[in-house]
Amino acid sequence: MRRLPGDIVILGAAGKMGPSLAKRVKRASDLAGVKRRVIAVSRFSDSNLVGDLERARIETLRSDLLDRDAVQRLPLCENVLFISGRKFGSSDRPNLTWAMNTVVPANVALHYRNSKIVAFSTGNVYPPVPAGASGSVETDEPEPVGEYAQSCLGRERVFEYYSHECGTRCLLFRLNYAVDLRYGVLVDIARKVYAREPIHLAMGWFNAIWQGDANSYALRSLELCECPPRILNVTSPEKISVRDTADFFGHRFQRPPVFEGQEGERALLSNASVCHSLLGRPGVSLETLLEWVAHWVEIGGATLDKPTKFEVTDGRF
Numbered sequence: 001m002r003r004l005p006g007d008i009v010i011l012g013a014a015g016k017m018g019p020s021l022a023k024r025v026k027r028a029s030d031l032a033g034v035k036r037r038v039i040a041v042s043r044f045s046d047s048n049l050v051g052d053l054e055r056a057r058i059e060t061l062r063s064d065l066l067d068r069d070a071v072q073r074l075p076l077c078e079n080v081l082f083i084s085g086r087k088f089g090s091s092d093r094p095n096l097t098w099a100m101n102t103v104v105p106a107n108v109a110l111h112y113r114n115s116k117i118v119a120f121s122t123g124n125v126y127p128p129v130p131a132g133a134s135g136s137v138e139t140d141e142p143e144p145v146g147e148y149a150q151s152c153l154g155r156e157r158v159f160e161y162y163s164h165e166c167g168t169r170c171l172l173f174r175l176n177y178a179v180d181l182r183y184g185v186l187v188d189i190a191r192k193v194y195a196r197e198p199i200h201l202a203m204g205w206f207n208a209i210w211q212g213d214a215n216s217y218a219l220r221s222l223e224l225c226e227c228p229p230r231i232l233n234v235t236s237p238e239k240i241s242v243r244d245t246a247d248f249f250g251h252r253f254q255r256p257p258v259f260e261g262q263e264g265e266r267a268l269l270s271n272a273s274v275c276h277s278l279l280g281r282p283g284v285s286l287e288t289l290l291e292w293v294a295h296w297v298e299i300g301g302a303t304l305d306k307p308t309k310f311e312v313t314d315g316r317f
Contacts, residue, residue, distance in 0.1 A: 037077070081218060084100065113166035115168070118170075
């Protein structure tokens with residue numbers, strides 16, 4: 001934060017990661033002794049969230065990013081963290097999914113064409129790989145399965161277009177999957193084991209990373225923005241077995257997991273070795289995450305009630 005000049009705007013700041021990301025940016029700037037505006041932008045349907053962010057001395061602005069005129073009224077900032085997007089329920093309203101994942105980026109990329117932009121994307125733009133492989137790397141060709149993943153590739157292409165046309169420095173932040181105690185693949189599996197609900201094994205392996213580590217990578221990625229855009233896979237160093245994860249929670253809860261089906265031959269996996277070589281390995285290990293999530297579920301901790309649908313194999317979320 002001492003090296004990074006300028007203000008920072010976070011677009012889509014009311015989602016799963018936005019509030020904690022905004023607070024991390026503000027906290028890091030304060031610790032660095034740097035005075036800068038940290039601006040959180042969203043429609044902010046929850047007024048309690050606005051108050052929470054403002055108590056942390058983060059500016060909040062209500063804006064509909066689908067409205068180009070509204071986006072044009074947003075303050076220009078040297079640094080943009082773009083985390084707006086739509087996944088949950090995307091198969092119910094594919095037209096809205098495409099609008100959120102392609103029209104919004106067009107509005108934003110045009111307005112912030114002279115800024116550095118870290119644009120959140122997803123490992124879903126890659127095809128499933130053999131389960132024994134280490135995962136897709138940044139140089140692999142995208143082959144998205146399903147409309148959600150296709151629209152995410154559309155989002156990337158929009159940022160690429162404006163980078164090419166305007167010289168915008170960007171980084172495409174291909175994340176899968178962030179875990180908070182309130183949501184994420186580990187939480188989904190733990191809750192199913194605790195409730196004695198069946199766990200589908202068709203997508204038998206996955207990646208996961210603590211949300212705090214993902215936020216840290218996103219913030220530090222502002223220094224890695226390039227024209228044309230740099231691509232960065234962001235996830236855990238290891239691939240994680242659904243079966244082994246369920247067995248861990250089953251042991252902790254003294255409730256043997258119930259499985260359905262068998263592991264498929266392919267899985268959606270990413271290789272984040274480039275990220276780890278540039279920015280270091282995640283600070284929170286898988287073992288720690290498992291313990292945290294188990295404790296949270298045992299004590300009845302709050303959840304966002306937004307299943308990741310990690311078990312989906314046809315791309316319909």
